[in-house]
Amino acid sequence: MKKIKLVGVSAILGLLVVNSNNVFAQGIELIELETVNVALVASTPGEEVDVLKGKGDDAEVIGTKTLPPRKIKINNKTILKLAEAPQGSKLVLIDGSIGSITGLGADSFQEIGTVEVAEGLVVSHGQATEVDSSTDTKYKFATKSAYQSEYVATLTVAGTGLNFALTGLATEKEASSSSETDTASKSSETYSFSLNGVGEGVATFFNKETEESEDLDAIFSGKIQSSGKATANEKFVK
C-alpha cells in the first residue's frame, strides 16, 4: 500500500515538472495598414452659363457668361467626409482597397474605394541591393530597392463618385529583411510609394438638401503617397 502511494506522489510530481518545462510554439505575424496621403488640386474648366433676367417662368435669357476656372483642394479629409466617415477617421489602404478606419479594431474599417496602380513603360532609374550573410547557425537575407518610374494611379472612391487617374513619376521604395536560426525566424518588409502626377477625373457631390448629384469634371494634379510595414516573427517548438 505504501509503495502504491509513493508511486502516486512521484507520478504527480513528475507530471508537474514535465509541464513546467514544456516549450510551445510562439509566433507573431502583424501587418500594418498602409497609410495614405492624398493632396490634390482639382482644376475646373471655365463653365459657360446662361444669364437670366427675372425669375421663375418669367425669366429671360439675356446673355451668356463664363465662370472663371477654379482650383479646389481634395485631401484625405475631403475623401473621408465625402464617404461620411466618422470624424477622426484615418484613410488607409489594404490590398488595394482604400477605406476609413476609426480605431476600435475589427469593425472600424470601412472600404470606400480602390486604388489601382499600373506601372508605365518608362523606368527612369533605380537600384536594388541584396545582402546574404548566412552562417552555419544563422541565415540572414536582406533586399533593398528604390525606383523612380512612370506610373498611372487610378483612385476610385465609389461611394462618393470621386474617380480620377493620375499619371506621373513615382518613387517606390521597398526593403525587406529576414533571418532564421534553429529556434526562431523573423522577417520585416517596408514599402513606400509616392506619386506626383496629373490626370482627369470626376468628383460627384450629392446635395442632401436638393437630393441632387452634381458631377464636377476637373483636371486633377498633386500627389498620392502610401507607406506601410509588415513583420512576422516565429519561435519554433523544441
Place this chain on the structure above:
Amino acid sequence: MRPKIVFLILFVGLGFLAIIALISNGFDRQPETSETPTIEKVQPAQAIDSQESLERNVLLDPALEHSSRATVAPQGESFPNELIIAPPAVIRSAGAELSAADLRRRKAEINDLSMREDRESLNTLLTEMQNPNKQIRAAALEGVIQFDDRTSIPQLKEIARQTEDATEKTEILAAINYIKLPSLFEYYEERKAFRAEAGITEKKPSVFRK
C-alpha cells in the same frame, strides 16, 4: 495524528495542485503543433514587453498611452478586436537622431494627429515642423496639409520666414497656398450661392443630373 492520515492529506494536496496546474496549462497552451511552428497574432500586452519586440512588431508604444499603430489581420483572417488605433495626445520631442523604428512610429503619430480637428493637435503639428529631424519636419508639414485649417497660415508663414533651407521654405509656402484653396464642399456652396444670386442657369453643363 497518525502518519497514515498525514500522508493521505499530503497526497490529496499534491494531487489537487497537480490538477490546478494541468487545468491552467490547458487554458494557456496553444493547440499542440509538435513539429510545425505555428504563427499567431500577438496581443498588445505581449508585444510591449520589450523595446526589441516593439521594433520588430510595430505595435503599441509603451511610452504613449494611446497608440498610433494600426494592425490588420492577414487575408482571410478576422480582425483582432483587441488592436486599437487611437491617436496619441502628445508627440515626444526628439533630437535629430532617430532610429528607423522611432522615425516610422513618429510619422504614424503625426498622421494620426493630422486627422483630428482640435487646436492642440494642430499646435503639436506646427511645433513638430521645427523638429531637428528633417524627415519629422516633412511629415509634420504633410500633417498640417491634411489637418487643413486656415488658422494655421500665420504660423506657417512665420515658420517659412525662419526656415533657411530654400526647398523647405518653398514647400511650406506651397502648403500655405494649398490650404488657402476652397474645399470641394466650400466650392459647391459658393457655386450654389453665386448661381442663386446671379440668376444663372446652365448652358453647357459640366454639371450632369443623375
